[in-house]
Amino acid sequence: MPSESRTGRTQPARAPRRALLTAGLGAAALLATPARAQGGPELRWRLSSAYAKSLDILFGAPEAMARIVAEATDGRFQIQVQGPGDPVPADGLLDAVAGGTVEMGHGPASLATAKDPTFALATAIPFGLNARGGAAWWYAGGAAELFAEIFAKVGLVCLPGGNTGAQMGGWFRKEIKTLADLQGLKFRIGGLGGQVLAKFGVQPQAIPGPEIYAALETKKIDAAEWIGPYDDERLGLQKVAPIYHYPGFWEGGAMLHFWINAGAWKALPKPYQALLRAAAAQVGAEVQAKYDARNPQALRRLVAGGAQLRPFPQEVMEAALKNANDVYAEIAAKNADFRRVYEAMRTFRNEEYLWFQVAEYTYDNFMIRARARG
Template identity: 80%
Template sequence: MASDLPDRTLPRRALLAAGLGGAAAAAPLAAPALAQAAPELRWRLSSAYPRNLDILFGASETLARLVGEATDGRFQIKPLPVGEAVAADGLIDAVAAGNVEMGHAPATLATAKDPTFALATALPFGLNARGQNAWWHAGGAADLFSEVFAKQGLASLPGGNTGAQMGGWFRKEVKSAADLQGLKIRIAGLGAQVLAKFGAQPQPTPGPDIYAALESKAIDAAEWIGPYDDEKLGLQKVAPIYHYPGFWEGGAMLHFWINAEKWKALPKTYRTLLQAAAAQVSAEVQARYDARNPGALRRLVAGGAQLRPFPQDVMEAALKHANDVYGEIAGRNPDFKRIYEAMRTFRNEEYLWFQVAEYTYDNFMIRARARG
């Protein structure tokens, strides 16, 4: 089975061909030389995001460009915005069925089918972005998930990370856990199950409809992504309280989904090129969020957003509720139990390290910045 799944090693020549090898890319081994013996392919890549989310939809565009350039146009991938081929909630199923060859979406879209998928992107109080990346590439997660995804007719490659997300936009400040009782909040996945434990009422409001739903008071609050993408919705005008952190997504890893049969049929060179291009995209997506979120946050605050941390009692209660949810799911889903336990062990080791060097350094620098 392992030979049919994405390799985790990237041969040097593939890095050169994909334009990812730095100065060495000018070496005599050129992309056309690789393409001459390769077939012509035309694939569609359906994104879960609209064009105006330029970092997220741009991930698909970048992957398509890199693969096209590396093969001298012989392997062409056409990025499609959400809804043009399939709706977001049917995207992963559409790839598995072969209706489109590829997709770009968070694994959490398949949570209703199998909550194990949520672990591949983010779950409440899971790993942060660096931890998720380390777990995937060096902690055994890729192999664990390959088995789960193969059961659904899927292969996957990491396709970026948003970093820790915000807690969302609220018309009224959450001052205690009691304020979540009856709250109508736009949120999905396992985060919705955790908030439901507070007595909240999760709502499946599509992204484009969030503003109108908040303005009309159909919902009381909505989580989206983070400052750079949230700014596009203008939610500070109708729900000014901007809570943080989004403890349900401490580091959301996105994925490029590939139909398993299409993946198996690819020449090895094309597989390796896809892996190299996806690795480049993964690095760029997180870098762009890290670079653009600070300025967006400043603009949101200037426009009326009121930053508020979730109270400590909310965070503590949410952690307890999350652990209860995981226990319930693990009791009926062996795959979830096995992979969740692996993640939890890895998370504990990561924070053992982070608290020594990363946290100490960051905490000092944050305080130094505050002192000017």
């Protein structure tokens, strides 16, 4: 998951309905909360985002959270939103929240993958859950309870705060046609995705988002992944790396979270806790809905501007899946928390795709073909 320091498409027809349902539930909770919350204490919290203001959907999520909380409490609970490096760098976000430098943060748990790969499971891993499956696992499949225990160990409370949907595979100066084309490729990617690709001989590169264009233009790197059409369009990468591969199998549905210092959360009055939960649910639904609504037209503009859409070859996808399973087995052998959470995710993922195969995939496949026929 890209951020300013490291650093989709699932089923777009369903996303708005899902967003409306979740937002409706959040709104209902909010309507019941303000009467009590308005009598609560006056609080001034700081929230650090992992994303620059130029990423308006992602940076806009905590801004919306702050606005809802302030309105619901008649201004008694104020949350000041800050960008990365002000004063918290994105890759230090979770540590800063846990340590009390700021009370809240917003960004992917995968920022802490190097510290503990278990954290990546809360965001996305190669060949993990899509956005809808991730939400089902979190809210109804036991993931919330698993991760509450994991994050409590490091002094954090987390609330889901949006999903990008399936991301794109990134921008390449040359098309990937065979596995041999990956050998020696300098690819801007990190985390578990980088570990999986490294088994092909790819050389993962850590390059901040604003520096991607220059790195591709000067041939410092051969390819780079970012997010998806709406956010990628701003970088203009089609001018220097026109091959736009898909899908980003390392992030089939990247879940973001609002991070809260455990001590600060415990000290909150119950109405304020309920308000934060409801606001996070509403804002999270809006993030997914905005990407689903804005990515199609952005993709059209990118193609018109020179982007060449190319799917990853089947042999690359199959080999990457094998590599991913090998990486997970290696990590699980050394990390009991990862093993426990990964097994739970894998079991849930397999059941979800049983259902998706019967109804969801059949319906979507028909509609996609119908669209192609005009």
